[in-house]
Amino acid sequence: MPRSEFARERAEQLTLAEDIALDAMGGDHAPEEIVKGAIEAGPLLNRRILLVGNESVLKALLPSPAPKNIEIVHADEVVGMDEKPLEAFRKKKHSSIQIGVNLVQEGRAGAFVSAGNTGACSSTSLLVWRQIPGIHRPAIASPFPNAGKGFVLLDAGASPDVDPEHLLEFAIMGRAYASQVMGRKNPSVHLLNIGEEEGKGNAFAKQAYTLLKPHSWFAGNIEGKDMFSTDCDVVVCDAFVGNVALKTSEGVAELIVKMIRQEIPSNPLLKMLYWPVRKVTAPLRTKMDYAEYGGSPLLGLNGITIICHGRSNAKAIKNALLQAQKGIEARLMETIREAVRHEYGQDAT
Numbered sequence: 248m249p250r251s252e253f254a255r256e257r258a259e260q261l262t263l264a265e266d267i268a269l270d271a272m273g274g275d276h277a278p279e280e281i282v283k284g285a286i287e288a289g290p291l292l293n294r295r296i297l298l299v300g301n302e303s304v305l306k307a308l309l310p311s312p313a314p315k316n317i318e319i320v321h322a323d324e325v326v327g328m329d330e331k332p333l334e335a336f337r338k339k340k341h342s343s344i345q346i347g348v349n350l351v352q353e354g355r356a357g358a359f360v361s362a363g364n365t366g367a368c369s370s371t372s373l374l375v376w377r378q379i380p381g382i383h384r385p386a387i388a389s390p391f392p393n394a395g396k397g398f399v400l401l402d403a404g405a406s407p408d409v410d411p412e413h414l415l416e417f418a419i420m421g422r423a424y425a426s427q428v429m430g431r432k433n434p435s436v437h438l439l440n441i442g443e444e445e446g447k448g449n450a451f452a453k454q455a456y457t458l459l460k461p462h463s464w465f466a467g468n469i470e471g472k473d474m475f476s477t478d479c480d481v482v483v484c485d486a487f488v489g490n491v492a493l494k495t496s497e498g499v500a501e502l503i504v505k506m507i508r509q510e511i512p513s514n515p516l517l518k519m520l521y522w523p524v525r526k527v528t529a530p531l532r533t534k535m536d537y538a539e540y541g542g543s544p545l546l547g548l549n550g551i552t553i554i555c556h557g558r559s560n561a562k563a564i565k566n567a568l569l570q571a572q573k574g575i576e577a578r579l580m581e582t583i584r585e586a587v588r589h590e591y592g593q594d595a596t
Contacts, residue, residue: 270368344363380587388546421546539562
């Protein structure tokens with residue numbers, strides 16, 4: 248079947264698919280926190296959650312009677328966090344990851360959510376769903392807080408070895424996400440670089456700049472520190488740089504919160520003096536909490552995967568499920584397809 252025909256068929260399937268498949272066995276705190284997150288998200292969703300994992304284990308964690316919009320789909324196997332993605336794909340056909348991805352492929356679900364092995368989630372989604380025509384590398388779009396309304400950075404970890412041309416694809420997908428999910432009107436795109444001026448960076452960055460420059464939505468280079476002080480929408484880079492930026496930001500955020508807590512005295516009387524400060528720092532802690540964002544969508548494929556942090560708690564899983572619902576309702580994949588057609592023409596391959 249030609250890729251364009253396949254893409255149309257997948258789009259029709261996913262228009263009808265309203266449920267969300269959730270990997271109940273993936274993550275450092277699975278399955279307890281995953282199930283708890285599903286239960287918390289249940290009343291907030293207008294669709295079912297297909298809880299994928301060991302049926303007997305999951306039944307014991309669900310209340311009786313179980314929430315009406317949570318259904319268990321049995322999976323015999325679990326992919327460990329340290330397993331090699333392709334090996335897991337070949338040898339564990341009945342894993343919670345592969346069954347969850349297959350539910351989307353079969354049209355039973357509109358999105359897949361997992362806090363499991365990121366490489367296995369990305370590889371399995373790619374091998375089963377394939378790329379949207381015109382997109383050659385998938386990208387993880389990670390939301391970041393900043394002094395403005397926040398921004399999305401991609402790629403945050405899916406495709407570490409890319410060509411400059413692929414950053415143009417990331418920009419197109421990032422704009423679609425910022426527009427449809429974040430509500431940005433005509434979102435701009437910055438290129439993450441070591442300086443603002445044109446001509447900065449290595450050969451890769453210079454080539455990427457040349458490819459992005461002709462587009463009216465390209466806002467030029469941006470330094471790492473300025474991502475957090477500038478009111479930007481989309482920042483693009485390769486996955487190696489993006490993942491380092493993501494992990495560094497998480498580490499700094501956790502350090503700041505820890506330092507604030509350490510400054511609060513243990514003496515109850517003195518602690519009362521810090522109550523006014525807590526009112527100021529509470530929104531800051533919320534903004535810097537990864538659980539508030541839930542997870543990061545893997546863009547560029549014929550399906551929606553929300554990749555959550557390995558140490559996701561119930562709150563993070565709940566928000567990831569809400570994000571998956573938003574992606575389905577916003578027709579995120581179709582928006583990306585339309586943006587690619589506009590950039591490359593109808594016969595994008």
